[in-house]
Amino acid sequence: MTATTITVSLPAVPPAAYGIRIGAGLLEQLGALVRAVAPAPTCGIVSDTNVAPLYLAIATQALEAAGYRVIQHIVPAGEKFKNLQTVSAVLDTFLSARIERATPMIALGGGVVGDLAGFVAATAVRGIPFIQVPTTLLSAVDASVGGKVGADHAAGKNLIGAFHQPRLVLADIATFGTLPAREIRCGLAECIKHAVIRDASLLDFIADNVPAILACQPETMTSLVARNVAIKAAIVAEDPFERAVRALLNFGHTFGHAIENVLEYSGLQHGEAVALGMIAAGRLALALKRWNDKDLERMIELIAAVGLPTAMPQLDVDKTFAAMFTDKKVRGGKLRFVLPTRIGNAEIVENVPDPAVREALATLTRA
Ligand SMILES: NC(=O)c1ccc[n+]([C@@H]2O[C@H](COP(=O)([O-])OP(=O)(O)OC[C@H]3O[C@@H](n4cnc5c(N)ncnc54)[C@H](O)[C@@H]3O)[C@@H](O)[C@H]2O)c1
Numbered sequence: 001m002t003a004t005t006i007t008v009s010l011p012a013v014p015p016a017a018y019g020i021r022i023g024a025g026l027l028e029q030l031g032a033l034v035r036a037v038a039p040a041p042t043c044g045i046v047s048d049t050n051v052a053p054l055y056l057a058i059a060t061q062a063l064e065a066a067g068y069r070v071i072q073h074i075v076p077a078g079e080k081f082k083n084l085q086t087v088s089a090v091l092d093t094f095l096s097a098r099i100e101r102a103t104p105m106i107a108l109g110g111g112v113v114g115d116l117a118g119f120v121a122a123t124a125v126r127g128i129p130f131i132q133v134p135t136t137l138l139s140a141v142d143a144s145v146g147g148k149v150g151a152d153h154a155a156g157k158n159l160i161g162a163f164h165q166p167r168l169v170l171a172d173i174a175t176f177g178t179l180p181a182r183e184i185r186c187g188l189a190e191c192i193k194h195a196v197i198r199d200a201s202l203l204d205f206i207a208d209n210v211p212a213i214l215a216c217q218p219e220t221m222t223s224l225v226a227r228n229v230a231i232k233a234a235i236v237a238e239d240p241f242e243r244a245v246r247a248l249l250n251f252g253h254t255f256g257h258a259i260e261n262v263l264e265y266s267g268l269q270h271g272e273a274v275a276l277g278m279i280a281a282g283r284l285a286l287a288l289k290r291w292n293d294k295d296l297e298r299m300i301e302l303i304a305a306v307g308l309p310t311a312m313p314q315l316d317v318d319k320t321f322a323a324m325f326t327d328k329k330v331r332g333g334k335l336r337f338v339l340p341t342r343i344g345n346a347e348i349v350e351n352v353p354d355p356a357v358r359e360a361l362a363t364l365t366r367a
């Protein structure tokens, strides 16, 4: 079995360092691995209605074999349940079971379950140990790394939350085998993002391995996840509270969030909107003479090769442009863009003229 471990060090933030283990079949070792970082008589596990029937029994058996009494809570699957009502229901289950400060809370699922269970772990009895078991490519390479946890509010996505770092992340890539292909593609959008902002060789790796990745071939998937986790972990270690360099992870997201917002979060998945957003940002960088057309074409070709969208003829450019100003990351009404300078490097750019931004969006309706 190919498995690998990446350590995230956060000298200024508890728990100071934690391991991210990646490989096929790790779920069976969950109990022993949790016990090593969070020994206690009881543990909590949260999953959703899609993931629980597939993996909750294996996870629970592994935890019980390691001596835990396991308290389960299954949330309804889907972003629309990532809200305070669900948080409250999860809290009810665990608080009435009398969890204590040492009780570990395990998230078994995609980014929705991770964000929700992490928020419960951050707040229940003022904070309990948190373990992430991401079961989507997106949550393995993105959501489970970095300690951001939370829920959505009627006023907007991810408006409620905290920073609560996990004690351990365990990505069993065998679980990706049951993911719809569309979910793998969405995870790949974030991988392409990492490659463009930080690692040109990762872009080559993805380009060279598209069929193996889409087929979840274990060795290829393990390396893909490990390489992406290493990038996100390094950026998070540099900037755990998103004050500076961590903003680079928003490449494609200023445009992407606006597109999702205008579509009212239906029709396009987040990763698909980010793919379009990266193309718009790339074209903006080119128009501002910050990037070159050869690199931009390579990125677009790869986005197309993995099966993500590269154009959206029906996009309402004016509405989307207006929506960009409502993003929670806008400061003082000013847009900030992450623009590549070459594949493997990007910069944060302010004071971009509005017509250039609009034109970058408009290109998405033509291609
Ligand atoms: N905290 C962060 O830093 C961060 C970063 C990126 C994204 N996010 C959040 O993550 C969420 C998106 O994550 P996601 O894409 O994993 O969404 P998700 O959790 O909704 O999972 C996608 C779908 O796949 C199903 N699923 C999960 N694992 C499965 C498996 N192994 N087999 C079959 N089906 C499975 C889920 O039930 C769901 O229907 C968003 O809420 C986003 O805000 C958080």
Ligand SMILES: [Zn+2]
Pocket (backbone or CB within 6 Å): 190, 253, 270, 274
């Ligand atoms: Zn994203």
